[in-house]
Amino acid sequence: HWGKIESVENAEMADSEQGYSGAKILRKRLILQNGTERTIIFKRTDLKERCAMVHLTRQKQCSPVSFSNDTVSDTQEWIAMEDLGLQKHHDPTDIKWLSKVAHSLSKVHIKNLDKGHEMSWLPTADESYWNTVTSTLSLSHMEKEIADNNNFAAHFEKHMPKLYAKAKLFAGEMTELCRESGCMTLTHGDLQTPDGSHIYDCGGGPRGIYYFHAPFYIDLAGWFSEKNLVLYYYELQKSGYELSYSDFKERVISASRYNGFIYLYPSLMAYKRGDTAKLLQTLSIIL
Numbered sequence: 001h002w003g004k005i006e007s008v009e010n011a012e013m014a015d016s017e018q019g020y021s022g023a024k025i026l027r028k029r030l031i032l033q034n035g036t037e038r039t040i041i042f043k044r045t046d047l048k049e050r051c052a053m054v055h056l057t058r059q060k061q062c063s064p065v066s067f068s069n070d071t072v073s074d075t076q077e078w079i080a081m082e083d084l085g086l087q088k089h090h091d092p093t094d095i096k097w098l099s100k101v102a103h104s105l106s107k108v109h110i111k112n113l114d115k116g117h118e119m120s121w122l123p124t125a126d127e128s129y130w131n132t133v134t135s136t137l138s139l140s141h142m143e144k145e146i147a148d149n150n151n152f153a154a155h156f157e158k159h160m161p162k163l164y165a166k167a168k169l170f171a172g173e174m175t176e177l178c179r180e181s182g183c184m185t186l187t188h189g190d191l192q193t194p195d196g197s198h199i200y201d202c203g204g205g206p207r208g209i210y211y212f213h214a215p216f217y218i219d220l221a222g223w224f225s226e227k228n229l230v231l232y233y234y235e236l237q238k239s240g241y242e243l244s245y246s247d248f249k250e251r252v253i254s255a256s257r258y259n260g261f262i263y264l265y266p267s268l269m270a271y272k273r274g275d276t277a278k279l280l281q282t283l284s285i286i287l
Helices: 047-058 095-111 127-148 150-178 230-238 245-255 258-262 264-272 276-286
Strands: 005-011 025-032 037-045 077-082 184-187 199-202 205-208 212-215
Touching (some): 047 077, 047 184, 095 184, 095 205, 095 230, 127 150, 127 258, 127 264, 150 245, 230 245, 258 264, 264 276
16 A cells, blocks of 8 residues: 555665575565555565465564465466564563563464364474474584584584484374364464564564464473463463463473474584584483
8 A cells, every 4th residue: 555656776785685495585665656665575485474474464473464366376486575674672571572472473373273174274383393393403412512623523423312302202292292182274384483583573562474384382382481371371361262271381392392393403513613502501401
């Protein structure tokens, strides 16, 4: 509803705004007939993301307003998205901000709860996925580094038996969670930590991107501490979701190792660049 477009120009986009997926991302400046200017983001992406973003826009969720001409082809196509601009960072202990995040996350989760059958384009977490997370995406990289680097092996090989045990425990618990239809919903699956890049502060409200069918607990990992977890639980209660806090907390703890496994490889790369702290922090999440 901006009005008619007079012309479209290329606009500057910093390297840091390109993300890590390798998807082609462009910023365009729209010159409107009334003389005003607006910018919009164009991204070449797969079917699941296009469908998810259009789906969330129709639901009026706190996600970038999005449009695509193609929500049927299982190929890389363009999507146009609201330009959120630079991310505003918040202190991880900012209760006011975390309360807004809890509200926005729960709104997406509750609205799409147990509706995977209505979103055939959405990939679903299952036993195979969790085994891939704990092996191919994470521990296999530790194994290779131990085999290739004697110094690394001397410091970290001793942790492998316990890491294998935690991996088996995590995959088993998450597989069981996926059998609970009452927690399977549209998730992001990789929200990072509160200072990460996947939840934006746009006009004082959180905005995120979601395209994975999984237990909503994985979106809480890395965001809510044990002390602040009640903020999200309160939103569940307001929606009428029936689950005791002890059962809720138990499931959150089961999912909490998720961030450790999915960030093990990036932390290994950081270790090779001289940053040992990230690897130790990631291992501590798993262990």
